[in-house]
Amino acid sequence: MKQEGLKFFTDTYLTSFGLLIFFLFFIGVMVWIYRKSSVNLYQRMEQLPLQDGE
Numbered sequence: 001m002k003q004e005g006l007k008f009f010t011d012t013y014l015t016s017f018g019l020l021i022f023f024l025f026f027i028g029v030m031v032w033i034y035r036k037s038s039v040n041l042y043q044r045m046e047q048l049p050l051q052d053g054e
Helices: 012-033 036-050
Strands: none
Touching: none
């Protein structure tokens, strides 16, 4: 069985650039989720299913 799928990825700089973009996006999402100012929002959101209908 040959590995023919990778033969089209000959531009290693484009592949590396794409990996860098997705990695930076992932890090950005992690920073956005775990920032200090969002603690109050998440505490409010975790209580929503427990509240009676308003």
